Amino acid sequence: MKQKNALLAISILISLFAGLIVSGCKKQQFREDTTTDVNIVGYLEKNIDSFSLFKQILDRTDNSAFLNAYGSYTCFAPTNGGIKAWLAATNTASVDAADINVLKELVKFHLLSDTVSTAAFKDGRLPVPTMQSQFLITGVSFKDGSSSYTVNRQAAVLRSNIKVGNGIIHEIDHVLVPSSKTIAQQLEANPNFSIFVEAMKATGYYTLLNTVDPDTAKRWMTVIAESNQALADSGFASFAALKTKYSNTGDPANTADSLHIYMAYHILRDIKFLGDIINASTHQTLQPQEVISTQLINQDVVVNEDIFDGILEKGVLLTRNISDNAATNGVWHQAAAHYMTKFRKPAAVFWDLCSFPEIMKLPAYYKKQNYNFVRQNELDKPIKDIDWEFKSASTTLTYFYSTSSSLGIYQYNNDCLVLPLGAPSRATWFEFTTPVIIKGRYKVWICYNARNAVVCNVRVNGDLMQRPVNLGEFRPAGSDAELESIGWKRYIESTGSNSGYYVSRLVGTIDIKTTERHKLRLETISGTNASNYLDMIHFIPVDQNQLVPRFRPDGTKVY
The missing domain is CATH 2.60.120.260 (Galactose-binding domain-like)
Known part of the structure; x- marks a missing residue:
């Protein structure tokens, strides 16, 4: 009997102790966030005089709640002045009058799903794409004796590396506008590349370069385009002259035709801005078993400058200020002169x-x-x-x-x-x-x-x-x-x-x-x-x- 009473007493004590623990747990308050800093939206609200229009865009596109929650993002936040300039340039009366789908794409183009500080701002693309799936490029501009970071050649960074609870903000002075055309469409819209575009169409590569593959692993292409002037300097004043020189089969769509080989040799798989091109000594082209060699010479990006049998073969400059043109399916650069595929000796x-x-x-x-x-x-x-x-x-x-x-x-x-x-x-x-x-x-x-x-x-x-x-x-x-x-x-x-x-x-x-x-x-x-x-x-x-x-x-x- 004494043993039963003792066991009962122990059981009661255990129950009381468990009750105290549960009671204590109910009173304990836990924070679900990991920082007391404001998030991206909170920062915009604290600086509403500068960012009321961008905040309005986030509200209208249902992104405010998303950017006020836990995460790890980079936001390029345009000021009110930048958004007013964009509204004027697009003949849009107000944020409320703007096409909602345009605004949604615009917001995604200003966001990265990672924290990227200016330490990653180099002369070329950022290491991760925007939420809109295109890449941003960065650089440095010099004006009135001072330098500043630029983004997509469209905006200057006014204030950078602003740490908030869910990432980093970079304030910019203009709106970043994503590309709306493919590589093929951009080149076709530029009369300076009409001969090159005719060659694209004759060889069948226009269709490839006018396609936006929904699979981003297959989407990206890089084109090194030759202008009419570059071709004229080498004796090709028209597409007919180019075809006469290279189309040895009479059918440029034939993969064995030299004109087809010429075009394939100007297209690279994957998206390669100039900053990517100089990171490797060779790049594979669409022409099987053929590559271009690249190097940085005195800040110039040069293609196919190589020494063969002790003789220097001068390369072709990629024109910096007319290159790094982002498109919906890749990027294109301008070659300052004409070049054709050549036999490549093995290289170390x-x-x-x-x-x-x-x-x-x-x-x-x-x-x-x-x-x-x-x-x-x-x-x-x-x-x-x-x-x-x-x-x-x-x-x-x-x-x-x-x-x-x-x-x-x-x-x-x-x-x-x-x-x-x-x-x-x-x-x-x-x-x-x-x-x-x-x-x-x-x-x-x-x-x-x-x-x-x-x-x-x-x-x-x-x-x-x-x-x-x-x-x-x-x-x-x-x-x-x-x-x-x-x-x-x-x-x-x-x-x-x-x-x-x-x-x-x-x-x-x-x-x-x-x-x-x-x-x-x-x-x-x-x-x-x-x-x-x-x-x-x-x-x-x-x-x-x-x-x-x-x-x-x-x-x-x-x-």
Whole structure:
């Protein structure tokens, strides 16, 4: 009986204690927001004298509630003066009188689904598209001795990087107007490109360039257009003259016809503003196995300026102030002169493994600090062009950056990739998509920081290279010629005390059969649970110097 009474007392005490906990929980107040800062709409309301019209547009398009909620956005907010100028230019009496669909598209064109500060404002497109799906381009203008950021060549940034609870605001002085025409329509509307447009129609490419694919992965194109003047300077005063020169089959729609090849050679897949074009040395065109080479020379973007057999072939300038023309399906640039496809000799590709878009669009980390790319599951792919075996200890690929650590002090750009390799719990393979490589025969060099002994086979497009690479093996002693004879080289310029860790190992020779991007795969043979540090991979034609250029941490090539 005493035992029953004791159990009953304990039960009552537990019930009372639970009741107190529940009562206490009911009285506790929780905040659902994560900051006490105002959100985007709150900021506009606090500065209503400057932004009453933009706030009115948000209200009318039912976007105010959306932009007053939790999230992570960038808003380019036009002032009242900018909106009044837009209303006047479009002969619209007021915000209430404007076409509601136009206003909806306008709002989406002023918003990004990410926080982008002016640290990402470069001479070219922003790293993420607007909610309207087109990209914004930024630059710098100089007026009356002062400089300011510009957006889409339509507006100046008056005040930037205004942090609010759900993102960043940039105040601008004019409304940003999205493109309403395709590449084909824009060029056709410009009489200076009438010959080029006739060639587009004759070859069938007008239809392609006049299409807005609903799938944004397939939508974007880039065109390098030649004006009537550029063609006339090369002896083509009319489309008839151009056809007579190039249409060797008489049918420009025939893919084997030289006029068809000419047009295909002026079109690139994907959207590439000038800032994107100079980020790679070659770009694949729609003409199979043919690329254009590009480089930045004294702030000029130049196409196809190359040295063949020791002779410099002058390239063609892309006219900056008439390029970067955004369209609903891509962008087009103007070439200052006429050019045609030509045979391309194999060219060296010095591939920086850290120059992939997913890290480059993070200006707070790229060339500044470490960043981890984490795979949430086997299907997750945080980096488009890098894949690896998903295991418990290989969920993270690290972008490593340091100007002082022995791991990064001599690396190209002071950064490298940290790969979790080795059995049993780390990845046994990594696969990379290369930059465009021109067809030819190449020697392949793996450049790494020697730390942990994981031995890997290397495959290019599935073909096994002749020699595995031990990512923990140091460079042996010897002269450049002696080292090259046994498959080693020094790829960095420095000869400092830690430079011996930085190794370039020849893994073999490969025939690249088509001019395009290829697959390179590392497969572990031995080694357990290690972190390995990869910097660059070199594809160098077999008949070219394999030892130079060497590289400095700032990217300078040393011959």
